[in-house]
Amino acid sequence: MLDVHAVPAGAAPADSSPLDLPADPAAVREAGGKRARDLAAGSTVLDAEGLSGARLTAFVEGLVLGTYRFTEARDPKPGATDVGLAGVDDTGDAIARGLRTAAAVAWARDLANTPAATKTPVWLARQATAELGPLGVDVVEHDVDWLRAQGMNGVLAVGGASSAPPRLIEASWRPRGAKAAGHVVLVGKGITFDTGGLNRKVGDRMRTMHTDMSGGAAVLAALRSVAAEQVPVRVTALVPAAENSFGAASYRPSDVVRHHGGRTSEILNTDAEGRIVLADALAYAAARLRPSALVDVATLTGAMKLALGMRLGGLFATDEALARELLAAGETTGERLWRMPLQDEYVPRLDSDVADANNSPGTPGAITAALFLRPFAGEVPWAHLDIAGPARAGGNDGMISRGATGFGARLLADWVRARA
Template sequence: MLDVRAAARDDVRAAAAPEPVTDLPDDPTAVRAAAGVRARSLPAGTSALTVNGLAGSRLTAFVEGLVLGGYRFGYATDPAPAPTRVDLHGVDGTAGSADVAAIERGLASAAATSWARDLANTPAGTKTPDWLARQAAAELEPRGVTVDVHDEHWLAEQGFGGVLAVGAGSASPPRLIEASWRPRGAAAATHLVLVGKGITFDTGGVNRKLGDGMRTMHTDMSGGAAVLAALRTIAERRLPVRVTALVPAAENALSGSSYRPGDVVRHYGGRTSEIRNTDAEGRIVLGDALAYAVARLRPTAIVDVATLTGAMKIALGLRTGGLFATSDALADELLAAGTGSGEPLWRLPMPVEYASSLRSDVADANNAPGNPGAITAALFLEPFVRGVPWAHLDIAGPARAPRDDGMFGKGGTGFGARLLSTWVEARA
């Protein structure tokens, strides 16, 4: 990760005289984008930039943009030379100063987002559900987070029929990752639960995707990566609020043991789903996790994050996430958090008139009710939360970038990680 620091007065390690950064906009989101573009023009090694007048949230945003714009992922044996460090001149580098705190805040936030990107960008040949669980434990437990990894035997004993059905076709069995941050002094009445879709690869199953549509499906666990990365930031900042992240992780593979159209899945808690399309698998695993959260964790509020529907990409494009919520207050909080983190959301309705499309002759609902696809997907999920204040973030568009753009590099973007930690911090 690109190292950004305040330059000491006698610091002469920069490769060249400090380059001035001028005409930065007032909006932190625009500052991040400008810094991301600047990062890709930096030479290899150490550079120096002068940023007179940049402070507070704009300085934090500038650091985030530099680090995330300079993010690289790959397995090339001879990678292109990359910048490794930027010394910022024109800021107060005194230990404990407001500028140093703003820089450190930006570095921590960018590091968590970079980790989310690493998880998303890792190829599926490596990234099995068990691998994802082990990465979560290795990254979060040293920060004081308790990570419980529930295997396929526990899932069967507890009745996680959705996760087991989706993972049935893979040689790599599914997992439920349960990561808990419970600091001393946290208010007992508040428990926020983050649920992230963890499909480590999605072939579509029996309703198989075409080749082009399958190429990026190693990033179909971006929602899971976002909630884990948010929890990392929450723990690093020692936020005084109880937070649990749940990631139902499975590989939707195609084999003789795959679940099939026409199957009926019994979720955790007993609700049933008729499978009409095996490529609508995200909502099947999320249903289990949402039901478990309500029954076992007694949450104050639940937010789930998922690359759920292609319909959302059509509706909102590749920069904005879709927001569905049962609580206006929760929706407003998340919209504000997205504005602050530079990860914008747009709220969409859940009209009850579309609920009839979910009807099934053999189950409580069918999993492929048709258009409007993002709305009917949200309506499918709503019964699992049983009245708990809930928001669903469909990030199918902004979770992946087709090309370098501002602070986003091609591939997984880590969208949602900073948004969620910003929301929890405001709640705390």
């Protein structure tokens, strides 16, 4: 990861022009990402006279994320390794904050970009343990026997045809030495590869499906950021992780799945699997973890991508205060959300003759998917973020690199900080 640090004002090269940056931190972050594209390989010093506070943090985030490249399967190309910022005011540890946040997002991108031949549910759980454990986070890898005992038949059904067994990853941060300000539970979709199951995806629609656990990556990265900063809020991240494959043990259209807590789903489409695994995790969180707020994040529907494009995430919420908080965090971090309606007149589309609901109620697809999930949150203030568009990028643009973007990690971490 790019190293960024302050240097004395006189260290800037004589021919270096002072950076002309906007006043808004979100715009500064984007400017940092664009500036990163022009950095020479090796070490560079930039004249950042007067940059401080939130603007300095944002610029560091942009610089680091703009130089991100996923390199697991190839040798990295020479690039910038060290950037000195001359003339900055870093008395508030602004650079360190930017580096911590950027490192968490880069980890989310690495997790999502890793090919599925490596990234099994077990691998994902072990990565969470290795990364979060040293920060004081308790990570538990719940196996198939535990899933059966807990009645998490949605996760078991979706992951049943794969040779890589499913898992529920439960990562818990409990602040020490201070009274925690509530208990936030973040649930992230963890489909490590999505073939569509028996309703198999066709053409090139499968090509990016190793990133279908971007929601899970986002909640784990947000937790990493919170723990690294020692934020005094109790946070639990749940990632129901499974590979949606097809074979003799596949779950089928017409199956009825009984979730944790007893609610049932009729399967009409095995490619609507994300909501099936999220349902178990949401029900478990609401019943067992006593959260003060519950937020799930998922690359859930193509309908949301069609509605909002590739830069906005969709927000559904049952609590007005929670919705306002998340919208504000999105504006602050540049990971913007657009409020979507939970229209009750579409609830009858979930009707089933054999179960409490069907899993593929049709259009409007993003709204009916959110309505499917809503009962599993119970009475807890709940929000659902559909990030099908902004979780992936088709090319490089500023601080966004081709592939997984880590969308949601900064937003959720900022939201948790604000609750402290």
